[in-house]
Amino acid sequence: MNENFDVEPDVLKAKITAETAVISWLELQKFYAAGDVLQVSAALDLIDVAFAFATDAKPQVAAWLAQGQLGRVEADQAQAWYQQQTMLWAVVISPWVLVQDKAA
Structure with a gap:
């Protein structure tokens, strides 16, 4: 059972917001290699997705997956972010690392 069910929604959103940070794609390589990184469309609110x-x-x-607004980071995108040393918004919702490129 998910422990977050017992937390008030506003408290949980505040906790997620506090844990969201900008991080270099270079620092996320081991998570990407493990298949644990999901890309969130810039059209969505990262906190709402988390x-x-x-x-x-x-x-x-x-629904987000079906609409292509959420999914695994494709190899060509990962390579572009690596070459550009892109900074991304990220938050961990175990086992996933959700990332969002606000410049996209």
Whole structure:
């Protein structure tokens, strides 16, 4: 059972917000290699996506996946971010690292 179900939504969102940070793609390589990085479309709110993961909102996550607004980072995107040493917004919702390129 997900421990986040017992936390008030506003408290959980505040916790997620506090844990969100800008990080270099170079620092995320080991997570990418493990297949643990998901890219969040710039059209979505990273906190809302993280909240959906934390509260196990499977229908919403499935909809984002189906619409292509959420998914694994493709190799060509990973290579471009690596070459450009891109800084990304990121938050960990174990086992995933959610990343978002606000410049995209």
